[in-house]
Amino acid sequence: MALTRGSSRHQRGLTIGVDIGGSKVAAGVVTPAGRVLARARLETPHRSKSPKIVEDTIAELVAKLRLDYPVNAVGVGAAGFVDEQRANVLFAPHLSWRDEPLRDALRTRLGLPVVVENDANAAAWAEVCAGAGRDASDVVVVNLGTGIGGAIVVDGVLQRGRNGLAGEFGHMLVVPNGHRCECGNRGCWEQYASGNALTREARELALAESPVARGLLQAAGGEPARITGPMVTELAREGDRACTELFEDVGTWLGVGLANLAAAFDPELFIIGGGVSAAGELLLAPARTALGRHLTGRGHRPEAQVVTAALSNEAGIIGAADLARDALPRWRQGRRQARLPRPRFLARA
Structure with a gap:
């Protein structure tokens, strides 16, 4: 387990944010200002699809961090559909979670209030509060990783939808009868x-x-199966023609999807996060071109800015921790009333 520590100041109002990835679970102690005081992570190669192992891993990380910091709540960012009560992971395309009662299981084990949120919502909230969107009030965040996650902030309010499932942009249909998707459909944007x-x-x-x-073949030792996204990114940065063209293709599809989102939400800003965004302008330049080409009413309306996320790998931790902090007063009130009130949208003053 890797653990790093920061200053011991700002001990009041501390919460822990947890970010569940495909091969690791990362956690951090976060101040109300969004500063990460301590970090811990555990690799879970080939095991993270088991709900029980993920739960055990989260409990272990939280226990480790609580040894040195008096935390008040835990927020968990999970890749999947999270219900309106921010309690259950209903469905995770890339994990074997189906109607998983993650919040209650962790509350019992940790003895702390727990909030479960979609990981893209958590990362987006961090960007709006303390990152690339801190000066904007109407933002759409698109996270490009293994798939595509997203989140919507309108007038400073995180929009979760009636059932808590808003922002699953990756599963918008863009190519009828296109590539099969792990969600069960074909032609999803993330394909x-x-x-x-x-x-x-x-x-x-x-x-x-x-x-x-x-x-590409030389970099992969002659084995196509060994080609990875970071490998393509590095070669594209070095000027490899094929890899540059691959980013032009992916960036163009990104821009097409952004144009659809602009028609639906009319944001002032698109924030592009996730591992693929590390390619920077190799990805964003063709995306902006495609956005401008496919934008409804182009030439007669303002065009949203498209920028990369600012908080990198810590966005999920910071956002989940802050959402847990904002929900803490309602959790305490619910304890006094022996029931949990209906969650409300979270907003920043």
Whole structure:
């Protein structure tokens, strides 16, 4: 277990944010100002699909961090559909979670109030409060990782939808009868503009033995199955033609999806986060071009800015911790009344 510590100041109002990834669980102690005082993580290769193992891992990380910091609540960012009570993970396309009562299980084990939130919502909230969107009130955040997650903030309020399922942009249909998606449908946006899409297209190019894929094959030791997203990104930065074209394709699909989101929500700002966003302008330049080309009413309306996220890998931790802090007074009131009140949208003054 890796653990790093910061200053011991700002001890009041501390909460823990937990970010569940595909191969690791990361946690941190966060101040009300969004400063991470301590970090801990555990790798969970090939095991993280088990709900029990993820629960055990979260409990272990929280116990470790509580040894040195008096925390008041825990927020968990989970990749999947989280219900309106921020209690149950209803469905996670990339995990084997189905109607998982994660909040109550962790409350029992930790003896602390727990809030479970969609991981993209948590990361977006952090960006709006303390990152790239701190000066904007109407923001759409799109996280490009294994799939695509997202979140909507309107007039400073995180919009979760009637059932808590808003922001699942990755599963918008963009190509009828297109590539199959793990969600059960075909042609979802994340099949064309995510990390998985980038890697799949790079491997297919290499398998086709295209002469432009020579650099990819050399980097992968002649084995297309070893090609990864970071490998494609590095080669593109070095000017590899095939990899640059792959980012142009993925960026174009990103821009098409952003144009659809602009038609629906009319934000002033798009924030692009997730691992794929590390490519920077290799991705964003074609995305902006495609957004401008497909925007409804183009030429007669303002065009939203498209920027990269500012908080990198800590956004999920910071956002989950802050959402847990905001929910704490309602949790205490619910304890006094022997019931939990209906959750409300969270807003920043």
